[in-house]
Amino acid sequence: MTIAMRRYTGPADLRAMQDLTQHMWSTSSSHHVGDLAWERLHTTQQADWPIALWESQGKVVAWAWAQLPDGLRLEVDPAHSPLLPEILNWFDHLAGDRPREINPLDTQSDLRTALLRHGYEPQDEAPFFAYHSRDLTGLPEPVLPDGFIARAVRSEEDLDRRVAVHQAAWNSTRVTLESYRNVMAAWPYRPELDWVIEAPDGRFAANCLIWHDDLHQTGLIEPVGTHPDFRRLGLARAVCTAALHALAKEGGKNAIVYPRGDDAYPVPQILYQSIGFRPYTRTRTYRKERAAVISPAT
Template structure:
């Protein structure tokens, strides 16, 4: 049957996109349902108003494309509908307006890589990459914190401002705001019991780890993690991640995944996750196309 393409129209469409992503998820998948929620709501609408298209067949989403303009594409296509890959890439050509286009599939996505090659993309060697890691939730160590620090989940709206401040201070970024994080908290599958912080003796939130849990796959995605610079090198990132992972296990999760940088230029996050028992299962590759379609 023919799939019909249409533009993204609101939060109900995001849930339909997540339904596809959860339905086809495997340890070889580049996306998790939490990636979509975080990517859509981490910034306010005027900042995050990127073109998104959905392909539907019989009322069910069988593919989606998300253009982070000027030239980056995220996509998900049902493996049973590989013919849609060409349509997705043609749509991206239109959105990019003939500029440089970049797609970063996992090295295990042979179908996507082949479609990119057919469409005129070339593999670029070197440069930054991301390396998805996974671990089971068996045998998690106890978190260990310095004296006076405590780890706990956020308490909803009463912690909103401090939670946002922790993220902004850890990442030196002003794009996540109380408005945008309020939308994150309202999005599926956010759970406050999986949004953990470390509280310093003076009450400041100085580290955080959030886990997005898809109970359909029993897989949780760690995104994001951060520690305020003045409190680093005290084991806080490790402790807050372990606390969040243990909460994920208690919620019924069986596996956790995370996608740190995988290149030598930014090794610290990967070192942290490997010390927690995560192991890599793929890496991203960079495909680039220049010129008009």
């Protein structure tokens, strides 16, 4: 069977990557259709990062997304796992002289074996993400301070405030009006699952966006934030809970979220566990220095 590699050419390819990711999704997957859309569309820099797709009979069977200078995301149909060394070589070529890192899940044994063969070493002390899930039965009701309202966004009319609350929560201007407009236009964004808390003064105080994979009835929470002026009022818990109720209404059965699991950034994990999320797997950093020797696949 012939497999051809080609470079990413535009939004139709993002959808082809999402199709593979959706088709392959399970609780052993690194990626969900939602985080591909969120990560791809919200900054210009990320839009420039190189992506390659491997196709068999016109269908994408693997993709690799170099997050330069030193990171790689990838998804490979397990039936095509012999492609892994070629994909890692592609990334070696892009990373050049720099050390590089890949963060598979503990459950991705094919990938972890390929990384060891390719000269990567696990870094057990590195920061990691703890993948959490919960089912949507028995959700608590959102509890809000007086005068605050939870609601879904109303597309363009809310765009300024929606971007402002994200920028304030993350103390960053990487998400812009233009990039958020792109997010809103992307599959599978739904305004019904993009929730905010409106403060008495009209500002948006907190937000929670959920991406619904309706094939697996599983929504990904990405991202959540509370404006620094409104922290510790229960608003993140309230906006997530309200968004999870909306997900259940849209047919979702489960939700997942990936907070940091190490002690250096513990608050989001505490927040999600306070809403009933529980960890099910984690990322582990594999690092390769430029001088590492590549072992042949056996």
